[in-house]
Amino acid sequence: MNELMVICVIGIAVAMETKKLKLNLSDLKAKNEQLTLEKRDLQNQTEDLRTNMTKLTAEKMFFENQTKEMTTCPKDWxxxxxxxxxxxxxxxxxxxxxxxxxxxxxxxxxxxxxxxxxxxxxxxxxxxxxxxxxxxxxxxxxxxxxxxxxxxxxxxxxxxxxxxxxxxxxxxxxxxxxxxxxxxxxxxxxxxxxxxxxxxxxx
Known part of the structure; x- marks a missing residue:
């Protein structure tokens, strides 16, 4: 009888720990999904920044070329x-x-x-x-x-x-x-x- 109670107690303890581990695993999965979404968002933002930087660089070069074309001095002047x-x-x-x-x-x-x-x-x-x-x-x-x-x-x-x-x-x-x-x-x-x-x- 005592052995049966011990087995029951151990079984209950294992079940509770398993449930706890499942909950932790579920929580970790949720956090992982959240991090994945945040990573994707950061990647999108980085790509937007790169696009904007490329655009700004192109505009800068355009205006510099425009300035050079507007006023020109001979070499060494x-x-x-x-x-x-x-x-x-x-x-x-x-x-x-x-x-x-x-x-x-x-x-x-x-x-x-x-x-x-x-x-x-x-x-x-x-x-x-x-x-x-x-x-x-x-x-x-x-x-x-x-x-x-x-x-x-x-x-x-x-x-x-x-x-x-x-x-x-x-x-x-x-x-x-x-x-x-x-x-x-x-x-x-x-x-x-x-x-x-x-x-x-x-x-």
Whole structure:
């Protein structure tokens, strides 16, 4: 009789444990299904993000190409606003004002015409100090009949001359001077670097 009770108790215990294990297994299956659904959702979201990234990258490339097509400068020229600038930075040979202008004109441009403080700031930020304080970069400003005239025929309205009492008729910009007093008068035969300017091609 006691053995039968023991067997019954063991049977009940096994049945309860089996039921508990089945419930745990059922719970694990439910959680696994939930995780599978969440994984699928994350995969869908990742795919959407990839699609959006691909679209954004394509749009970025399109706008970059559009920008390049809208404004174009020759190779080795630097764009600022609607113009392109060439800074002649070779250590030799330096050139006279006339030779510098001929070089620019042979490249379908002319010596730079500076018409605003913004343009002056840009140009001065790009030039380099070299040799001594008198050497700079020729710009397209010359004295004609005692009037300072740019190569495009316009009169100078900025007056950034460093040595206005000089009798020399040609002008270069130097790096080692204040922003609004950085134009040095020199004779045509003085040898300097120079800056060319051309309008950017706009499509």
């Amino acid at each position: 630097i764009q600022f606003q609607e113009s392109c600038y060439f800074f002649y930075n070779l250590n030799s040979p330096w050139k006279t004002w006339d030779q510098s202008r001929q070089f620019c004109q042979s490249n379908k441009s002319d010596l730079v015409v500076i018409s605003s403080l913004e343009e002056q700031t840009f140009i001065k930020s790009k030039i380099k100090y070299y040799y001594d304080t008198l050497h700079g970069y020729w710009i397209g400003l010359q004295k004609v009949n005692n009037i300072w005239i740019w190569v495009d025929g316009s009169p100078d309205t900025l007056g950034y001359l460093n040595n206005p009492g000089s009798s020399d008729n040609f002008t270069c910009i130097i790096q080692n001077a204040t922003l609004t007093q950085s134009w040095i008068q020199n004779r045509n035969g003085f040898l300097n670097r120079f800056i060319c300017e051309i309008k950017a091609l706009i499509f």
